[in-house]
Amino acid sequence: MSARRRVFPSSRPCTAATGCCTTDRASALAAARNDVSNDVNKALQRAFEELADGLDLLGESSFRSASHRRVARAIGDLTAPIDQLGDDPAQLRARLEAIPGIGEGATRRILEFVEHGEIADHVEILERVPGGLFQLLQVPGLGPKAVRTLWQELGVQGVDDLRRELDSGRVESLPRMGRKTVQNLRSALEFLTRTRDRLPVALAMPLALDLRDGLRSVEPEARVEIAGSLRRGVETIGDLDLVAAHHDPAARRRLAEAFVNDGRVTDVLASGERKCSVRLSAGGHAIQADLRLGEPAAFGAALHYFTGSKEHNVLMRQIAIGFGRRLNEYGLFEGDEPRPQDHGGTPLAGAEEAELYDALGLPFIPAELREEAFDPARVGLEALRDLLARLIDEDQIVADLHTHSTASDGRHSLEELVAIARRRGLAVLAVTDHSRSSVLAGGLEIDALREHVAAIRELAAGLDDLVLLAGAEVDILPDGSLDYPDEVLAELDVVVASPHVSLSQDRATATRRLLAAIRNPHVHILGHPTGRIVGRRRGLQPDIDALCAAASEHGTALELNANPRRLDLDDAALRRAVEVGCLVAIDTDAHSDAQFGYLSYGVRTARRAGLPADSCVNTWEPERLRDWLADKSVGARGR
Ligand SMILES: [Zn+2]
Ligand SMILES: [Zn+2]
Numbered sequence: 001m002s003a004r005r006r007v008f009p010s011s012r013p014c015t016a017a018t019g020c021c022t023t024d025r026a027s028a029l030a031a032a033r034n035d036v037s038n039d040v041n042k043a044l045q046r047a048f049e050e051l052a053d054g055l056d057l058l059g060e061s062s063f064r065s066a067s068h069r070r071v072a073r074a075i076g077d078l079t080a081p082i083d084q085l086g087d088d089p090a091q092l093r094a095r096l097e098a099i100p101g102i103g104e105g106a107t108r109r110i111l112e113f114v115e116h117g118e119i120a121d122h123v124e125i126l127e128r129v130p131g132g133l134f135q136l137l138q139v140p141g142l143g144p145k146a147v148r149t150l151w152q153e154l155g156v157q158g159v160d161d162l163r164r165e166l167d168s169g170r171v172e173s174l175p176r177m178g179r180k181t182v183q184n185l186r187s188a189l190e191f192l193t194r195t196r197d198r199l200p201v202a203l204a205m206p207l208a209l210d211l212r213d214g215l216r217s218v219e220p221e222a223r224v225e226i227a228g229s230l231r232r233g234v235e236t237i238g239d240l241d242l243v244a245a246h247h248d249p250a251a252r253r254r255l256a257e258a259f260v261n262d263g264r265v266t267d268v269l270a271s272g273e274r275k276c277s278v279r280l281s282a283g284g285h286a287i288q289a290d291l292r293l294g295e296p297a298a299f300g301a302a303l304h305y306f307t308g309s310k311e312h313n314v315l316m317r318q319i320a321i322g323f324g325r326r327l328n329e330y331g332l333f334e335g336d337e338p339r340p341q342d343h344g345g346t347p348l349a350g351a352e353e354a355e356l357y358d359a360l361g362l363p364f365i366p367a368e369l370r371e372e373a374f375d376p377a378r379v380g381l382e383a384l385r386d387l388l389a390r391l392i393d394e395d396q397i398v399a400d401l402h403t404h405s406t407a408s409d410g411r412h413s414l415e416e417l418v419a420i421a422r423r424r425g426l427a428v429l430a431v432t433d434h435s436r437s438s439v440l441a442g443g444l445e446i447d448a449l450r451e452h453v454a455a456i457r458e459l460a461a462g463l464d465d466l467v468l469l470a471g472a473e474v475d476i477l478p479d480g481s482l483d484y485p486d487e488v489l490a491e492l493d494v495v496v497a498s499p500h501v502s503l504s505q506d507r508a509t510a511t512r513r514l515l516a517a518i519r520n521p522h523v524h525i526l527g528h529p530t531g532r533i534v535g536r537r538r539g540l541q542p543d544i545d546a547l548c549a550a551a552s553e554h555g556t557a558l559e560l561n562a563n564p565r566r567l568d569l570d571d572a573a574l575r576r577a578v579e580v581g582c583l584v585a586i587d588t589d590a591h592s593d594a595q596f597g598y599l600s601y602g603v604r605t606a607r608r609a610g611l612p613a614d615s616c617v618n619t620w621e622p623e624r625l626r627d628w629l630a631d632k633s634v635g636a637r638g639r
Contacts, residue, residue, distance in 0.1 A: 047119055047122045048072035048106070050126065050134060051125055052065040052066070052069040053133075054122075057133055058148075071106040078099075079594065082110065082114070093107055096110055109122075131158075132159065133157065135159055136150070136159060138536065140504070140536070140537045141188055149177075154174070159189065166182060200236055201567075202565050203282055205230060205564070208240050208242070211289065215244055215258060215259065215291075219254060221246060222255060223244065224244040226241070226242055227307040229308065232370060235571070235605070239290065240288070241290050242290070242292070243291075243294075244291060252294075256271060256276050260278055266286065269288070275290060276293075298347070298350045298351070299351055300349070300355060301328070301353075301356065308370065309370055309371055311372045315375055315376075323360065325360075327356065328341070330350065331348070332347055332356055332359050363385050365384075366388075368604055368607035369607065374610065391610065392613040394603040397619055398618065398619065399618045399619075399620070399625060400426055400428070400618070401432070402432050402588070403432060403590045403591075403596075404432065404590070407433045408434040408442040409434065409440075409442050410591045411593075414459050418459065418463065421596075422465065428622055429467070430496075431456055431469070432472055434472075434473055435449075435474040446488055467622045467626075469493040470494075471494030473498055474497050474523075476497050476516075478509075478513065480515070482517065486522055490522055493629055495523050496524070496527040499530075499531045500531065503530075503531040511543045513542075518547060518551050521554075524628075525587070526551065526557070527559045527587075529559065529573075532570075534565055544569075545580075548577045555583065555633050556635075557583040557617050558585070560602050562589070562598040562599050562600075562603070570605070574611065575609040575610065578610055581615065583616075583635050584611055584616050585616070588602070617635070
């Protein structure tokens with residue numbers, strides 16, 4: 001619940017898997033599965049977060065709440081279920097105490113939880129603090145102090161109360177709640193209401209992968225894939241779609257049974273031969289999931305149909321009609337008879353999606369591009385083929401230029417980061433820890449930064465298979481100045497400049513602020529440009545076209561931060577960048593090993609924007625990258 005107040009996202013287990021329907025990466029999947037099925041860790045993490053929030057709301061020791069928050073973060077980092085860390089309580093205790101951030105008190109509480117399923121302190125907090133207040137803490141701009149005031153002065157116990165009090169004008173009369181704050185609260189509430197019923201991809205993807213893999217394990221011969229907007233790489237999901245095929249009706253029934261009996265299902269809406277619909281609860285959200293079942297001969301047609309988008313399906317059907325054919329979720333049929341599958345019609349194509357495109361004279365259009373913007377009738381077939389040939393792919397990324405070490409708030413030492421980068425096949429890794437203003441994130445003072453840079457360079461000198469770069473993620477202060485002076489930035493190999501505070505500035509101020517960073521000759525990458533959190537915080541709303549124009553003029557790359565909670569810039573903004581031909585950096589902003597797996601979320605978003613590989617600095621050969629880092633004007637338009 002306290003994620004809003006963390007300056008940086010917690011490092012939960014990796015939730016990434018590449019091209020959700022085609023590629024399996026055992027480790028990413030294992031981690032993804034942990035993310036949803038590791039219920040003990042989740043419940044514990046939540047308990048410690050609520051302990052911290054509760055103490056803050058009660059106005060009690062901030063020291064204790066900070067320590068609970070550290071424990072929650074440490075639990076979030078674990079990839080194994082906490083209750084399986086040891087075979088007996090003594091071993092479990094010893095292993096828990098060895099985890100950084102988990103002290104004696106936390107160990108006692110964790111053991112209490114493992115033993116009794118609850119923590120007495122936590123239960124007590126929940127009795128004293130109304131549940132809706134935890135939810136209010138998610139409203140951007142509302143800290144524990146303000147929520148406490150609203151609660152004590154006006155009796156506000158949740159979102160609805162707050163809306164009522166805002167309307168009555170009473171909030172404005174409270175101390176430190178001026179007209180401006182009230183306005184911000186109003187728009188934050190509106191934003192929350194609008195996004196509340198859609199599940200962020202960071203929660204939807206691990207859940208969908210887990211459902212898919214669960215079904216595959218029930219019937220290993222079956223084909224099971226994720227479809228819908230999730231497959232298209234959309235950042236928030238209305239409902240989940242899965243498509244499965246097996247030639248044996250009994251096997252299909254077993255798949256259906258497994259689906260409706262999943263432990264997370266709260267309601268079964270439909271359970272039939274061809275379709276099952278359920279409601280599931282995931283990460284505090286409720287979401288509907290649909291499973292379509294059919295014959296392998298129609299699998300590609302069903303997958304295509306249920307992947308959408310609607311507009312893309314309409315287009316494909318129209319093209320089919322032009323060929324005197326009919327396309328539906330059962331296949332592509334000769335003739336114009338409705339529901340040919342009911343009249344014994346044999347499809348011309350249907351088992352594979354690729355066959356459908358082929359039979360209609362189209363190149364295979366990947367799911368991320370099945371949107372109106374990439375309609376072949378709109379962009380032209382030749383331009384589409386060209387775009388597909390140049391479209392970025394995850395395999396092409398060889399550099400991560402935004403990562404954190406223990407020097408600030410990362411989990412790994414430099415040596416560990418090097419080992420991780422090697423294992424993940426990177427050719428270039430930049431370590432970019434936080435700058436001095438990011439106090440909560442352990443930002444570095446100038447002297448500490450210089451020591452850190454020296455340590456990175458020393459380590460780098462001994463490496464021949466990895467280019468290790470010394471950088472910083474420097475705060476862009478609210479007025480557009482940077483948190484280190486230029487002469488310090490000039491000493492670094494890579495400078496990522498990012499906004500972290502004052503994220504509700506007005507558009508003009510935000511644009512000026514970001515433009516100043518883009519124009520700084522020492523800044524290579526504008527990090528997470530808006531500072532948004534998907535579905536949670538809108539972040540800055542700069543004039544994207546102005547940013548793109550300046551970025552392109554100065555050779556500065558705009559970041560697509562791959563963390564699925566950020567995805568910043570989003571696909572729409574990135575599309576503008578692509579149109580102007582800006583350089584883009586897709587970085588994971590990893591604070592832990594698992595977070596390097598976020599890359600696939602970033603790449604999927606980049607593909608939705610039609611980003612060509614060549615515009616992405618992370619795909620460049622180390623030599624070319626070095627040239628640009630040495631003088632980014634070589635990346636400017638018209639170079
Ligand atoms: Zn940042
Ligand atoms: Zn960062």
